[in-house]
Each structure stands twice: as C-alpha cells, then as structure tokens.
Amino acid sequence: xxxxxxxxxxxxDLNVGTGGAIIRTTGLGSCVxxxxxxxxxxxGGMAHIMLPSSEIAREGQLNIAKYADTAVPELIEQLKRKxxxxxxxxxxxxxxxxxxxxxxxxxxxxxxxxxxxxxKLALTQLGIPLIGEDTGGNYGRTVELDSGTGVFSIRSVQxxxxxx
Amino acid sequence: xxxxxxxxxxxxxxxxxxxxxxxxxAATALSLLLDKPVDMxxxxxxxxxxxxxxxxxxxxxxxxxxxxxxxxxxxxxxMFFILNREPARRILRGLLGFEAAENDDYxxxxxxxxxxxxxxxxxxxxxxxxxxxxxxxxxxxxxxxxDMAGAILSYGLVQFGTMGDDALLIDTTFLExxxxxxxxxxxxPDPESFDKLFRALGVPIE
Numbered sequence: 273x274x275x276x277x278x279x280x281x282x283x284x285d286l287n288v289g290t291g292g293a294i295i296r297t298t299g300l301g302s303c304v305x306x307x308x309x310x311x312x313x314x315x316g317g318m319a320h321i322m323l324p325s326s327e328i329a330r331e332g333q334l335n336i337a338k339y340a341d342t343a344v345p346e347l348i349e350q351l352k353r354k355x356x357x358x359x360x361x362x363x364x365x366x367x368x369x370x371x372x373x374x375x376x377x378x379x380x381x382x383x384x385x386x387x388x389x390x391x392k393l394a395l396t397q398l399g400i401p402l403i404g405e406d407t408g409g410n411y412g413r414t415v416e417l418d419s420g421t422g423v424f425s426i427r428s429v430q431x432x433x434x435x436x
Numbered sequence: 437x438x439x440x441x442x443x444x445x446x447x448x449x450x451x452x453x454x455x456x457x458x459x460x461x462a463a464t465a466l467s468l469l470l471d472k473p474v475d476m477x478x479x480x481x482x483x484x485x486x487x488x489x490x491x492x493x494x495x496x497x498x499x500x501x502x503x504x505x506x507x508x509x510x511x512x513x514x515m516f517f518i519l520n521r522e523p524a525r526r527i528l529r530g531l532l533g534f535e536a537a538e539n540d541d542y543x544x545x546x547x548x549x550x551x552x553x554x555x556x557x558x559x560x561x562x563x564x565x566x567x568x569x570x571x572x573x574x575x576x577x578x579x580x581x582x583d584m585a586g587a588i589l590s591y592g593l594v595q596f597g598t599m600g601d602d603a604l605l606i607d608t609t610f611l612e613x614x615x616x617x618x619x620x621x622x623x624x625p626d627p628e629s630f631d632k633l634f635r636a637l638g639v640p641i642e
Contacts, residue, residue, distance in 0.1 A: 283486045283590060284601055299496035299586015302594070322486075322590070323597050331600045338597065371591045372504050372579035383594050412587025414497055429499055429583055 281305075284338035286319035288350050292420035300367035302384035304340070304391050304407070305415040307364050308347055308400065309422040310356040316419040317351050319343040323383070324390035340390035344398060363395050364404040364424040364436055366415050373410065384408070404436035440630070443640070447630075448481050450639055451606055454565060455479030459608035459621045461564035462557040466610065469553065470530045474618070477609040483602045489589050492607060493518050493620055496586030503554025504591065505578040507562060510571040511632045513625035514592035515561070517554045518585070523618040524550060542582065551580040561621060569636040595626045604630070 277293040283303065289295045295318045297305050304321040319337055323329075326339040336342035348358060368388035388407045395402055406413070406426050414427045425435045440447045459476050467474040490496040501524045503517045519527070528546055531553070542550070555578045566573040581588055596603035606623040625633065 283586070284597070299490060299584045299590070301584075301587030301590045303590055323594070328598050330598050335601055338601075369587065371581050371583065371588055383591075410581070412584035414584065 281318045281320050283320050284322045284335055286317065286337040286343055286347050286350070288315065288317035288347075288354060289417075289419045290315045290354065292418070294416050294418055296414070296416045298414045300413045300415060301369055301371045302367070302387060304365055304367040304387045305413070306344065306347070306391055307415075307417040307424055308351060308356075308361045309364070309417065309419075310351065310360045311362075311422055312357075312360055313355055314420055314422075315351060315354055315356050316417045316422065317347045318415075318417055319347045321387055321391060324386045340387060340394050344391065344394035344400075348398060348400070358399070361400050362422075363400050363402045364417075365391060365402065366406040366413050366424070366426045366436075368407040369409050369411055369413070371410060371412070406434060406436060447634060447639060450634065450637055451481040451604075452479050454568075454633065454637075455481065455606040455608050455621075455623065457568050458561035458565045458623065459610075462561040462621060463610060465556055465560040466553070469556065470527065470612075472530070472612070475611045477611065479606055479608040481604070481606050484605045485602050486590070486593055486597075489593070489603065489605060489622075490585040492605075492622075493585045493589075494520060496584060498585045499582065500585045500588065501550060501580070501582050502585075502588045503551060503558065503578045503580050504588070505554075505558055506576045507573055507623075507625075508576060509566075509573040511569070511573060511625060511629035511636075513623060513629055514595070515558055515575070515624070516589065516592060516622040517557055517619060518588075518622065519550075519619040523612070526612070527553065527618075547580060547582075551578055554578050554580065557621070561623075569633060571632065571636050589622075592622070592624050596624070599627050 279289040279295045281297040297320045307318045309316040368384040463476045501519045507513045608621045610618040
C-alpha cells in the first residue's frame with residue numbers, strides 16, 4: 273500500500289503514483305496542472321506544464337515536462353509503462369490563470385489561456401477525454417490527485433477547496 | 437544555462453550594482469513615503485531554479501501581496517515588488533493611518549494604496565537604472581495580486597522558461613529598522629537584455 277504517500281510535482285515536472293498516493297503540485301498560476309487517471313489500476317499521473325509548445329524552446333537539453341505538446345505524450349508513456357491502458361485514461365486539469373491584467377495584452381502575457389488551449393489540443397490529438405477542468409480566472413491554485421479514487425481537488429486562496 | 441561568455445564573476449558584480457542603485461533609490465522613496473528610515477540588504481544576484489524562487493518569499497503557497505510590472509524599452513524584463521501580509525499592514529497603517537483588514541479582504545482603498553506604492557517604488561528603481569545605464573527603460577502600468585507566491589512569480593519566468601529551468605534574479609530585501617524583511621524587489625531581466633545592460637555599462641563582451 274502506498275496510502276498516505278505524498279508525491280510532489282515541481283514546476284515543469286511530472287510524476288506518477290498509485291494505490292492511494294497523493295500527487296500534488298503547488299502554486300499553479302499561468303501553469304497548467306494536468307492529471308491522467310486509470311481507474312482500473314488506481315494509477316494516476318500529473319504534469320505541471322509551464323509553456324504551450326516546445327517549438328519555442330531554445331534550451332540545449334529539452335525539459336519535456338515543461339511544454340504541453342511534449343508533457344502529455346510523456347505522461348501517457350510513463351503511465352503505460354506502469355500498465356495503464358490509453359483507452360482507460362481520463363484527464364482532469366486546472367490552472368492557466370491570468371494572474372495580472374494588462375491593457376496591452378501581448379502574447380507572453382496571455383500565457384495561461386495558451387497553456388490551456390495547447391494542453392486540450394494535445395489531449396484531443398491523443399484521444400484522451402477531458403472529464404473535468406477548473407481553468408482560467410485570475411487566481412493561483414494548488415492541486416492534488418488522489419490515486420486511490422481519482423478525485424482531483426483544487427485549493428485557492430479566494431475560493432477554498434473544490435473537488436472535481 | 438550559459439548566459440555569460442566569460443567574466444561571470446565580474447558580470448555578477450555589475451548586476452549586483454544594478455540592484456544596489458535601483459533598489460537604493462526605491463528605498464529612499466519608500467522612506468520618504470513612510471517618513472521613517474528604510475534600510476536595504478546588499479542585493480543578491482543568482483541563477484535560481486524556478487522551484488526555489490518562491491522560497492525567497494515564504495514558499496510556493498505563501499500568500500503574498502505582489503505588484504508586477506513589465507519593463508519595456510532597450511532592456512526589457514519583469515519586476516516584482518513583494519510584501520508579506522504583516523509588513524503590508526504596517527505600511528498601510530503608516531501611510532493611511534488606519535488599521536488594515538485582519539484577513540485578506542483588503543478594501544479598494546488599501547489595494548489602490550499598495551498598488552500606488554509599488555508604482556512609485558518601481559518607477560524610482562527603473563528611472564535610476566535608466567539614468568545609470570543611459571538605456572531607455574519604462575514600466576508598464578503596474579498590476580497587483582494577493583495570492584500564492586508560486587502562482588505569482590511563475591508569471592515572471594516565462595521568458596526564461598524557453599531557455600532552461602533557472603532564472604537570473606536580482607533580489608533586494610528591504611528592512612524597516614531592526615524588523616524582519618519588509619519586502620523584496622525582484623528584477624528578472626529577459627535573457628536578451630543582459631548583453632545590452634553590460635554593453636551600456638562598459639563591460640567587455642567577448
């Protein structure tokens with residue numbers, strides 16, 4: 273049993289857990305916290321996505337957990353290695369807020385909504401249904417996936433705790 | 437990440453001086469506003485992993501008051517003025533002369549006062565920096581948020597995000613008398629801005 277185990281996912285990071293372990297990422301702003309869950313195996317994974325597309329990357333060694341277009345396939349791959357079936361995986365996501373409002377909204381300032389769009393696109397392309405989301409707004413979120421139940425809980429300063 | 441092609445120690449010193457001049461002027465402005473002495477610590481300049489930046493202000497989930505603005509012009513970047521709740525309350529008490537809300541329900545007047553303080557401080561930071569470097573640097577209208585530090589700061593890391601998992605942060609801490617840190621000034625120049633800053637300050641670029 274791994275009940276009571278807490279698995280942390282950092283910024284631009286991803287991880288998987290099973291058997292009741294809690295997978296958590298803190299302080300999501302414009303970033304997106306995406307979770308995939310296989311209910312039959314009680315197996316889940318989470319990615320803390322920071323940017324929409326690896327096409328804009330200029331780093332030497334690509335951190336594939338950082339970009340929506342690379343993090344989604346990688347998370348699926350890691351779950352498959354633990355036995356997950358792609359046909360059973362369902363997605364939930366939160367984040368993608370616009371923390372600050374600016375009159376001249378340049379593209380880099382709209383990063384939250386772009387992260388949400390890119391994550392949804394990647395899910396659609398891979399045929400994974402999105403069954404719950406709490407995205408947008410102008411506030412930060414801390415999210416947790418209970419790998420025992422698949423319950424995804426979202427905590428924010430203004431709105432308390434919400435489960436989807 | 438290889439931001440500097442050699443002379444790294446010297447360049448770090450130059451950036452520390454950038455923080456010193458900018459934040460020094462901002463501290464003077466804050467001191468005038470509050471009519472009491474405001475000290476600042478020697479700025480730290482370091483390449484900080486994204487994860488660790490929020491630790492500087494109490495951790496990813498710590499609720500902070502942040503005024504964010506984008507620096508536009510010759511050397512663009514992101515600037516944050518970050519206060520924890522208690523110092524923000526003290527500043528409001530000193531400036532407006534009444535007790536601020538006990539919880540996070542700041543009134544319109546309090547938020548607007550904090551935003552204006554951020555505006556004045558960031559303006560004095562940037563204008564001294566522009567005078568010193570001869571570069572054109574202008575702040576956007578500031579925007580205020582009261583929220584988790586991680587959520588707020590990640591917003592200023594987008595430009596560095598495409599280059600790696602660290603950002604170069606010029607961090608200056610304000611102190612009021614012997615009290616704990618009152619606030620932080622974070623300047624995160626865009627990766628492309630460093631060469632321009634160094635050139636303007638006469639640092640040889642190989």
